[in-house]
Structure formats: structure tokens, C-alpha cells
Amino acid sequence: MDTATTTCSAVDLAALLSSSSNSTSSLSAATFLCSQISNISNKLSDTTFAVDNTYLLFSAYLVFAMQLGFAMLCAGSVRAKNTMNIMLTNVLDAAAGAISYYLFGFAFAFGTPSNGFIGRHHSFFALSSYPERPGSDFSFFLYQWAFAIAAAGITSGSIAERTQFVAYLIYSTFLTGFVYPTVSHWFWSSDGWASASRSDNNLLFGSGAIDFAGSGVVHMVGGIAGLWGALVEGPRIGRFDRSGRSVALRGHSASLVVLGTFLLWFGWYGFNPGSFLTILKGYDKSRPYYGQWSAVGRTAVTTTLSGCTAALTTLFSKRLLAGHWNVIDVCNGLLGGFAAITSGCAVVEPWAAIVCGFVASWVLIGFNLLAKKLKYDDPLEAAQLHGGCGAWGLIFTGLFASKQYVNEVYSGDRPYGLLMGGGGKLLAAQIVQIIVIVGWVTVTMGPLFYGLHKMNLLRISAEDEMAGMDMTRHGGFAYAYNDEDDVSTKPWGHMAGRVEPTSRSSTPTPTLTV
């Protein structure tokens, strides 16, 4: 809220008015005027809370819509026989995440006062005495919950099509309830050791790391977790043949991929601009039209430009590399552009966002080539996109953050982008963030996936993988376009006989005509 509070001292005002008749009525006049001004001040405060909560709530709803987008993107990117499985994991990410984030995740992330590593104020666990103070209401909790479940959703993409359902439940609860909140505490809490909004002036390198909406905190965390899951369990059967050649296991519906991508784009307008949390704040008395609402708008613009540039760059480079115009690749490129700009969307000029998207496209293509070389299989390219483009986004901010915007968003006179003349401290903090996130997620999620693997709880059997998990664990095939495909009307024995794993086919009968 604007710090120019409206105050009034009746005694002082009375002294100014005392040239009129007698001092008693001056005091009464002054008291009256002061109480009215106090009224105005309260009404302004109420108005500001209403406006800011409206803004944050609707931003939270948009971020939630990204769950739907990711569910559709995932569904379309996997083979039809695993559709129900992947969508169920997306629904459950959100549901289990709500419970674990409410019970303790939110407290670990934002419970203050606390130490720099993890939050621990008792009143934040299960929101027990909430809202405690201004600036932190239920709308803030809902917004942060929506972010937390986004991270878990990303990881599910890397381990799609071959992971046991109980492994999903375990990793998802752990990631949303502990691993992710800790990272968000470091970089977003006012107590966090690396946070750029740290309140005690003990900023990392005098700067703090700037990750405005979470290229690192959300995208890298989700991507690196996915990386370990996919590495530990290995590629899908048939993905790399005996001579090491990679075989594309294409997703079953491009329409769902595009639907999901557009919904993610739509929701990103809550993810990036919404991270301001409030909108009613003036920046400059001499320019009353310029305030936080302008920065919010600019953030939406930089987001858009980065994604669009990445999409176009991917379109043309894939045309050169593969010989045709590929909508799936363009969608992934678009999302990579968004993942990258997420870190610096609030603190860079629009032209810089174009640079961000352009490079993000090449980063994604590069990581995909590397993955192919190393025989790393990720059905959604999640580690490459969210991990790789997320890391690029952090570096990008260290290069291009503008002085004016950094000082508007994060108060004080602090380091800014290297290529803008701001020195190397911000970039150093960004690199520290990358290293620390990779390290933390590796030492938490790596052993978790390894432990699950050792207990035979991670990967499904080869038979189940060939048959498809929908058939073996989820009650049947996701699609039934003709009545004779509806196997539920046939005896169980008949259905079991129709499933035959072969070395070439990737779908069992009945064949889906999509």
C-alpha cells in the first residue's frame, strides 16, 4: 500500500485554525476534520485490500487453470493406452498437494519469523491463526498452493508411461509438502537466505537472487526432480533400439497438446503478472499514471513476447532440422520461452524478452539433442524444457535485468543485469541459485527415486508397459469410439486374450482410430 498515510493531528490543526473566534471551537473543527480524514484513510485501506485480493484471487484461479492445461498436454503427448494414468496423476497432484501444502508445506515456505533455511512458525501449520497480518491473506495461500502443484505436475511428465501409481503418490506428496516449499522459502520468503526481498539487509552478494515467478523455484525444481526419476527408471521400452537409434513414441493427440499449450499460456497470465501479489501501488508521484499496474501489464507483455519468439524460432529451426513444420515442437518451444522469462519477466525491457525467447528455443533444441545422445527418455521433454530453459531464464535475468525495474520491484539500490551495466553480482547470485537448486533437488528426490526403485515400487513391469497402464491398472482403455470397443460388456477372459506384446506394436488391440 502507498506509504503516504493520511494522518491528522487535531491539536496541530487547531493551532493553525486558532486565528478564528475561540480556541474551543477551533479544536472542535479540527477534531471533526481529523476524524473525517481518518475515515478517508480507512476507506482507502479497505478499497486497497478489496482490489488487491480480487487481483490475487483471479490470478490464483488462472494459475490453477494451468493444471488443466498440463493435464491435457500430458494426455496428448503420451500413447493412448496410458492416457487415464497420466491424467489421474495430474488430478492427484492437485488434490494431494492441497492437503500436504495446507498441513505443512505453506508453513515451511512462508512461516515467519523463522530461519533462512525453512519456515517454522507454528501459526502457519494448517493455517491455524491466519490471516495474522496485513499483506498475507487466504488469497496468498491459494496462490502459493497453485504454484506448488505446478511444480509436482512438471515432474510427472518425465516419468510418464512407465511409473507405478503408488510412486506418484509418494514423490508428489514429498515434493509439494517439503522439497518445493523449502526452495520457495530460500528465494521468496522475507527470511530466506538467498531471497531478493530479504528484510534484514543481509542480501546474498548484496543482491539476492531474482527469480520473480519461479524459473528456478518452480520449473527447475520440477524439471530436475523429473530428470532423476527418468534417469533412475530408464527409458520406455522401444524408445531406443539395439543400435542406439532413437524411435519417436508419438503422442496420441495433437489436438490435446495444442489445447493444453493454450491453456498453459492462458494461465501464465496469472503465473507471471500475478506474482506481484498486489496491483494498487503508485510508483511515482510526478507520474500518477505509472504504478504497479503498469509493471503488471509490462510483465504480461514480456511473458507474451518471450513465448511467441521462442515459438517462431522453434518453427523455423525445426523446419531446417527436420524438414517440416511441426506443431508439437512449436508448442514445446513456446512453453520453453515462458519457462525462461518467468524469472525476469518483471525486471526486463520488452525487447530483452524477445532475446530470452530466442535463446530459450535453442536451449531446448540443444538439450533435446543431448538427451538423445545420452539415451535419456522424457515423454514430455520436461527436464529439458523446465530444467534447461528454467536455468537459462535465471542466467538471462542476471544479464538483462534493468536498473529501474529492479529498484521498483525490489526496493533499494542494488545490482542489476551485467549486460545493462549492473556488474556481476546479480549474475553470481543467479548461478548460485542454479547450483543450489540442482544440488538440493538431487539430494532429496534422487535418493527418493532410488529408494523406490530398490523397493521395486518405481517402474512397472515390462508386460504392463506393453499392455498399457490404463488396461492393467485403471479399469480399461480411455477411449471407446465404437460400441464394439467397449470391452466392459465382454467377459474378462476374452479381453485378457487380446493383449499381445510384440516388438513393433506400441498399442494393443482394439486400435484407436485417432
Place this chain on the structure above:
Amino acid sequence: MSGAITCSAADLATLLGPNATAAADYICGQLGTVNNKFTDAAFAIDNTYLLFSAYLVFAMQLGFAMLCAGSVRAKNTMNIMLTNVLDAAAGGLFYYLFGYAFAFGGSSEGFIGRHNFALRDFPTPTADYSFFLYQWAFAIAAAGITSGSIAERTQFVAYLIYSSFLTGFVYPVVSHWFWSPDGWASPFRSADDRLFSTGAIDFAGSGVVHMVGGIAGLWGALIEGPRRGRFEKGGRAIALRGHSASLVVLGTFLLWFGWYGFNPGSFTKILVPYNSGSNYGQWSGIGRTAVNTTLSGCTAALTTLFGKRLLSGHWNVTDVCNGLLGGFAAITAGCSVVEPWAAIVCGFMASLVLIGCNKLAELVQYDDPLEAAQLHGGCGAWGLIFVGLFAKEKYLNEVYGATPGRPYGLFMGGGGKLLGAQLVQILVIVGWVSATMGTLFFILKRLNLLRISEQHEMQGMDMTRHGGFAYIYHDNDDESHRVDPGSPFPRSATPPRV
């Protein structure tokens, strides 16, 4: 709004001394301007809030259309989606013409409203176009629910008739009873004139919307009977599975998204301080409502996941989706007046209620393609009871006006009166909807306007009445050229798909 900014120039002038009239006029003028600006700002903010909430509730139409489409067999996809589009369209017209007036046209004697037909004398000091649009979005939600129960076997003209009647009359009357300041059971009546000193608490419509839609669907499905092949001669239930789990999940998530307009939006205003100048105001209650909604749905989803894993041996995404929606339907009544932990209890129980109602339906051979009566009727009723048990006094006073000694949740120490009012609501809704919609469906059946013929049902309504199959994935699948426009049957000798 509290703390009005007022100013009397005459009084101020005497206080300021003999030559101060001009100064006083000036100061009062400025304060008057400030007051007006605040009033304008409040209306702008509240209308923004309500309009965008209305757009979210409208998005639930899309969600329900996708849920319905995915839950029926492919051969009936176009039919069910058309009914969803028409619910919204016909509802728009009839709710405008007289539905809104029946619902909110005050002042009345408590049964039905009678002003503002076709939005005459509108806007009023208490209701603007944003309010109308919001209420319209609710009205079409109720009609949409019913279409799920009678899917796959109902004549299209029957849809048009029941939908107009439900949205234009049956539903508005119910919303008048519980949501209008004049309604006989409304908690918005003056404090000394409320049912059991409280009125029935149904904040966003577990009863008014979900039970009305569900009970109407129940009668439609009962009167026309189960789909062919649903129950074998020996009584065994055969699952007639929907054709696309992707559409089911898409629809469920869109409904979830829209529910953030449905529940928190029902406050209709966000700029209402509880203690002017404090950070705690109606915006906090709205945030808490969104959190409660989320927790109830999520708990119901998880409970259903594990419950069905135990009962059927696998993890079933469409069941989880239905469980999720049941959790939302239940919390809808009490989302604004309970603590977050109570919302978790609500969702947990809603899941069990849904599983139980589904078992009961199978036992009595009741067929509902969307489980609409079980979900919206059953979980909606549970949601009303839940309020009678868990409503918190502080929140009731914030939302419905401070009333010393008001009844609140039984388990919170508030006595049994609120629960009593909730039970009255359940009985009255079941009675009213049965008497109106039950009769309508019965008449339609008698006139042979309700159910389609057996042949059409086996072929699928898209082929026989809607121009052809919904999906054409290979060019030689396009059979539309084989259908004789004058006849509902394909020209070719291909026997009808079974």
C-alpha cells in the same frame, strides 16, 4: 459502507468563526467529492469482481458439456453437447423474461417474486446487470445437471420443454425461498422473522442448485427407465462406459476452475470491511471460501481414489473426477461459514455419500449416465446437513449480519435449530421439485415425447437425429453421404451399429 464521510457546512462554519462560511463550504464540498469517488470506486470494484465471477460460473457450462460428452457413448456425443448449449441459450431467454423476476423481484410474500420481468426498473439500488448475469449463470447450471441423468435416451423436444420450465420457473422459485431478502426460509430476512431464528443457510446452492438439478434428473431418469443393456435380465449391472476419459478430465478441471466463481463469487461484493482500516474484511472471507472449496474437493478426490482402489482393485480416474465434483457440490452450502479443517471433513464424507448412493442406485436398478442424481442430489443434501453441524458463529455473523444469539452448527455448540432449518430445506426442495418436474416428466411420457425408440437408442441419436457421427478420423468413416435426408436411417445396407 461504514464510516460515511459527511459534512455540514453550517455546523463547520460556526466552529470556524464569523468569516469562515466560504472555507466551510469549500471543505465540505471537497469531502463530498471524496465520498462520491469512494462510492464510485466501490461499485466499480464490486462489479468487476462479480462480472468476472459470473464469467467463471459460465465456464462451468463448458466444463459440464465436456464431462457429459466424455461420459456418454460416442454415438450420442452431439446430442448431449447440444443439450448443454441449449440449456444455456434457452435459459438465457427465459430467465431474462421471467425467471429472474420470480427469483429476485421483491417485495413479495415469501413464495415467489413479482417485479423486474424482462429486467424492467433495472438496475435497482441493490442489484445491477452483473447480478443478473451471475444469477443467470447459476440458473443454467441447475438445468445442465438434469440433462446428465436423462442422457442417451431422451427426445430432444423433451429437453427443450423441461429445461425452459426448470430455468424459468421451478429453479427461480426455490432460489427465491432461500436467497431473496423476502424468501420465507431465507437467512436474509429481518432477524426476528427468520425460520427457526436463522433461516436455512445455503450459501452458493448445494440445495438451491445441486439438489434441484439432481432431483429433477432423478425423476426424469426414473420415469423413462434405464438405458437398454444397462441392467441384464438377472439384474446384473453392466457399465456402459463413456467414450473419452480425456474429455471427462477436461470437463472436471473446467468445473473446478469455474467453481472459484461459483462459491467465492456468491458474496457478490468484495469491498466490505468488517472493521474499517483492518486487513480483515470480506475479501478475507472470500479467500477462505476459495480455500474451503479447494480442500473439500481435494479430500473427496483422495478418499474416492483409495475407496475405489479397495472396492474395485484399480485406480479409476473417472471415479476420482466424480468424487472431486461431489466434494465441491457438498461444500457449496457452507463454504463461507466453516473453518478449513471442517471443509476436509465435508469432502471426506461427500466421497462416502457418493459411493453409497451409487451402490443404492445399482441395487434399485436406477440408471443415471452422469451419476447426477447421486452426486448433485446426494452430496448436495449432505452439504446442507454439514452446515447444520459445522457452521461457525463468527462467520455466520459476518456473512449474514451480526445477530446476537443466532443458532449455529450443532457440533460447534450452536444448538439444533440451524440443523432443523437445513432439514426443512432438504424436504421442501425434494417435495417441490418432485411435484413440479415429476409431473412434467410424467406428462411428457404420456404424450410419448420423453423417451426415444429402441431402434434409435441402439443406433445412437447422433446418427438418427443430429446429422451423423460426432467423430470422423478417417475419410472413409464419413457416412453422412449415406444417410437419406428424409429418413432417420442410413441408406446403405450396413446394419445398425450395436
